[in-house]
Amino acid sequence: MPAEDLIPAIRDFYREAFLHYDKDRRPPQIEVRFYPYVGINHTIRVRDGEVFVRIAEICRDMPLNVQRALAYVLVSKLYRRRVPKNAREVYGAYIKSDEMRTRATESRRTRGRKVVSGTQGRVYNLDEIFESLNVSYFRGTLHKPTLTWSARRTYRILGHHDSTHDTIVISRSLDSAETPRFVLEYVLFHEMLHVFHPTIHQNGRRYNHTAAFRRDESKFYRYDEAERWIEKNVRRLKRNAGRVD
Numbered sequence: 068m069p070a071e072d073l074i075p076a077i078r079d080f081y082r083e084a085f086l087h088y089d090k091d092r093r094p095p096q097i098e099v100r101f102y103p104y105v106g107i108n109h110t111i112r113v114r115d116g117e118v119f120v121r122i123a124e125i126c127r128d129m130p131l132n133v134q135r136a137l138a139y140v141l142v143s144k145l146y147r148r149r150v151p152k153n154a155r156e157v158y159g160a161y162i163k164s165d166e167m168r169t170r171a172t173e174s175r176r177t178r179g180r181k182v183v184s185g186t187q188g189r190v191y192n193l194d195e196i197f198e199s200l201n202v203s204y205f206r207g208t209l210h211k212p213t214l215t216w217s218a219r220r221t222y223r224i225l226g227h228h229d230s231t232h233d234t235i236v237i238s239r240s241l242d243s244a245e246t247p248r249f250v251l252e253y254v255l256f257h258e259m260l261h262v263f264h265p266t267i268h269q270n271g272r273r274y275n276h277t278a279a280f281r282r283d284e285s286k287f288y289r290y291d292e293a294e295r296w297i298e299k300n301v302r303r304l305k306r307n308a309g310r311v312d
Contacts (some may be wrong), residue, residue, distance in 0.1 A: 070231040072122070073131065073134070074099050074100075074237075076134075077099050077122075077131075077134050077138070078097050078099050078138075079132055080135040080138035080139075081094070081097045081099065081118065081120060081138045081141075081142060082098075082129075083096065083135075083136055084138045084141075084142035084143075085118075085142055086223065087139070087142075087151075088142060088143070088146045088148055089146070095113070095116055095117060095118050096116070096117045096118065097117075097118045097120065097122065098117065098118070098119050099122065100120070100121055101121075101122050101123070101124050101126070102121040102122065102123065102124060102126065103124045104121070105174055106123070106125075106174050107123050107125065107162050107167065107169045107170075107171050108123050109121060109122050109123055109126075109137065109141060110144060110255060110256065111141040111142065111177045112142065112300050113145065113169075119227070120141065122134075122137070123173075123174075125167075125170045125171065125174050127297060130161075132157060133135055133157055133158055133161045135154070135157075136153070136154040136155075136157040136158040136161075137153055137154075137158050137309070139154035140155065140158055148207045155296065157259075157299070164270075168268070172231055172244045176226065184215050184216050184217070184218055185215060185216065186214045186215065186216070188216050188239070188242035189242055189243075190242050190244050190246075191241075191242055191246075191251055193202065193214040193216065193235075193237060193255065194214060196248075196251060196252055196255055197211060197214055197255060198260070199252075200252060200255060200256050200259060201259070204256065204259075204283075204286070204287075205263065207258070209259060209262060210261060210262060212228070212233040212234055212235050212262060212308060213232070213233060213234040213235070214234075214235050214237075215234065215235075215236055215237075216236070216237055216238075216239045216242060217236050217238050217239045218239075219239065220238065220239045220240040220304075221239075221240060222238070222301065222304035222305045223239055223240045224238065225237070225238045225240070225254045225297070225304075226238065226254040226255065226257060226258045227258065228258045228261035230261070235255070235258045235259070235262075237251070237254060237255060237258070238304075240274055240304045241254060241304075242285060245303070247296065249288075249289045249292065249293055250293050250296050250297065252287075253287055253289065253290070253293035254293075254297075256284075257284060260280055260283055261275065261280075263283070264277060264279055264280040264283070276308075
């Protein structure tokens with residue numbers, strides 16, 4: 068059955084959920100649509116007394132019992148109430164399945180957009196540093212993802228590995244003569260370890276920093292010094308993040 072033909076039944080689930088949280092009030096008008104969000108994202112909004120529900124396109128064929136669970140999950144957010152245990156478990160099991168994880172990854176890959184600004188910074192070149200670290204710590208065998216400086220200066224996140232787009236992004240805040248080379252090497256090395264130690268999915272949970280990851284990270288030649296430098300320079304990085312060239 069086409070997903071659009073299921074809209075009336077899905078809408079009834081939201082009416083049911085509203086009555087669950089407020090038995091004395093008549094459920095509002097509800098509009099339900101599928102929307103081409105990137106990944107598994109859903110929204111529920113109230114405007115002028117009418118409720119607008121947008122369900123991720125990749126969930127068009129989601130079973131009705133899971134659609135019902137999702138209705139309770141979203142409506143509970145509006146009421147700031149705890150999600151019923153059964154609804155939480157049914158919806159959680161579905162979106163954590165291997166099939167849905169694969170769909171979400173493919174959706175992010177095809178619909179997401181990764182801004183790549185290049186590897187040559189004002190002071191440092193990410194390609195050159197990657198190659199040096201690859202030889203020193205991985206015997207030159209580590210697969211090289213796309214490397215890029217971030218589009219903007221950031222200070223909370225100094226590096227990020229995006230496995231979906233096979234990209235490592237390093238904060239432009241570090242591309243400065245005030246940043247010691249070993250600090251930039253450490254941040255890039257950390258992200259390279261995410262390539263070497265891929266995320267582990269176990270019992271519905273994601274493990275990015277495993278014991279093996281932390282053990283290898285501590286092998287960085289100036290590990291403690293790099294950690295101390297970052298901790299002491301957070302304020303300076305924050306100031307640089309707000310600076311306009």
